[in-house]
Amino acid sequence: MPASIIDGTELARQIRADVAREVSERLQAGKPQPGLATVLVGDDPASHDYVRSKHKACNEVGIRSFGNELPANASQKEVEDLVRKLNDDPEVNGILVQLPLPKGLDEERILSLIDLSKDVDGFHPINVGRLAQKGREPLFVPCTPAGCMVMLEKYCDRIEGKNAVVLGRSNIVGMPVALLLVRANATVTICHSRSADLPGIIRQADILVTAVGRPEMVRGDWIKPGAVVIDVGINHVDDATKKRGYRLVGDVKFDEAVEVAGAITPVPGGVGPMTIAMLLKSTLYASKLAHG
Numbered sequence: 106m107p108a109s110i111i112d113g114t115e116l117a118r119q120i121r122a123d124v125a126r127e128v129s130e131r132l133q134a135g136k137p138q139p140g141l142a143t144v145l146v147g148d149d150p151a152s153h154d155y156v157r158s159k160h161k162a163c164n165e166v167g168i169r170s171f172g173n174e175l176p177a178n179a180s181q182k183e184v185e186d187l188v189r190k191l192n193d194d195p196e197v198n199g200i201l202v203q204l205p206l207p208k209g210l211d212e213e214r215i216l217s218l219i220d221l222s223k224d225v226d227g228f229h230p231i232n233v234g235r236l237a238q239k240g241r242e243p244l245f246v247p248c249t250p251a252g253c254m255v256m257l258e259k260y261c262d263r264i265e266g267k268n269a270v271v272l273g274r275s276n277i278v279g280m281p282v283a284l285l286l287v288r289a290n291a292t293v294t295i296c297h298s299r300s301a302d303l304p305g306i307i308r309q310a311d312i313l314v315t316a317v318g319r320p321e322m323v324r325g326d327w328i329k330p331g332a333v334v335i336d337v338g339i340n341h342v343d344d345a346t347k348k349r350g351y352r353l354v355g356d357v358k359f360d361e362a363v364e365v366a367g368a369i370t371p372v373p374g375g376v377g378p379m380t381i382a383m384l385l386k387s388t389l390y391a392s393k394l395a396h397g
Contacts, residue, residue: 108366111260111335113252117378120255124385125166131392132167139392140169141199141225141384142191146184147177147207156203162381168388171197177207184215192220198391199225201384204277222394225387227251227281236284244394245387250282252379253314253335254289260368261312261333265290268309272296272323272356273316278337282314303327315356325361334362334369337376 132138141163145156156172163170173187184206191197200223206212216228224232227247235241257264269291273279279295286293296306298317304327307313315323316337328334338356355372363369370376 108334108363109260109368110363111256111333111368111370111375113256113370113375113378116255116259117252117382120379120382120386121162121166124168124382124389127389128167136396137196137392138167138169139198139388140171140196141201141388142171142173142194142197144173144175144184144187144191144200144202146175146179146203146210149205152203152205159201159381159384162385163388166385168385169196179207179210181210181214184210185218188215188218192218192223195395197223198395199223199384199388201226202228204228223391225384225391227387228276233276233281236281236288245390246285247277247281248383248387249278249337249376249380250285251383251387252376253278253282253337254285255379255383256335256370256376257289257312257333264312267291267311268294269312269314270294270296270307270310271314271316272303272307273314273318273337275316278316279314282316282337286312286314317356319356320354321356321358323357323362325358325363325365328357328362328365330365331367332365334366335376336370336372339372339377 143156160170191200200219217230219229221229221231224245227245232243232245235243236246269286271279271283274295274297283293283295307327308329310329310332312333314335318338320340320342334357336355336357340354341351342354344352353373
């Protein structure tokens with residue numbers, strides 16, 4: 106029996122509708138309008154696309170958005186001064202520094218300057234450190250991992266006690282989603298392209314989260330029957346039949362895995378929409394921290 110398709114677009118729509126309703130209620134009660142500021146350094150086309158989509162989503166739910174762009178040759182001081190300015194702006198509740206930053210900039214230093222209560226992307230070293238420590242609670246967690254957990258909570262009968270495998274160890278997805286799974290009492294294995302017997306490790310997974318950035322790397326016979334598969338990968342594959350000349354695929358060979366898994370996210374339409382929805386939710390929470 107084919108797997109259930111985890112509809113990230115619909116889940117994200119529900120979250121965005123809840124955010125829009127709550128923003129409207131707060132405005133009617135006389136609360137300030139939530140505000141999100143983005144910091145975009147350089148001219149990377151993908152980063153510009155991501156930032157535009159975030160501003161559009163903010164406008165749709167009633168959140169103000171403030172775009173801040175710097176050239177690729179911006180100095181460390183210029184970026185740091187901009188972050189400090191946004192920290193001091195009472196109309197800005199959330200600050201998002203679009204990653205990756207151009208080479209030569211100290212990413213950790215810049216992220217550490219963001220006011221902890223405005224760190225809606227969840228990448229401040231203190232928030233990351235709290236996520237990694239038992240008994241500590243971060244104010245915010247990274248948006249894509251948070252979206253993965255929402256999907257798992259809906260489509261997994263339980264997370265506690267399950268064998269979870271995370272393929273990929275990036276600071277943006279792999280490591281934080283592994284920490285969130287640990288917090289949910291799963292038994293977690295982190296693996297990567299250099300892990301010995303990668304197929305064997307993945308075959309043990311009741312829950313599989315892939316974030317390795319390799320097109321269709323995970324084959325259907327690597328999947329444990331009935332497993333829940335969250336495919337974070339978004340990869341371009343040349344396809345002359347498409348108007349754009351390419352198509353999007355995940356890290357998992359979908360047409361094979363869908364015949365084995367219990368539930369699986371498609372690419373596109375899976376994790377992607379959830380990332381922005383969780384960002385909107387975090388910005389609303391940041392506004393609550395600031396204004397009650």
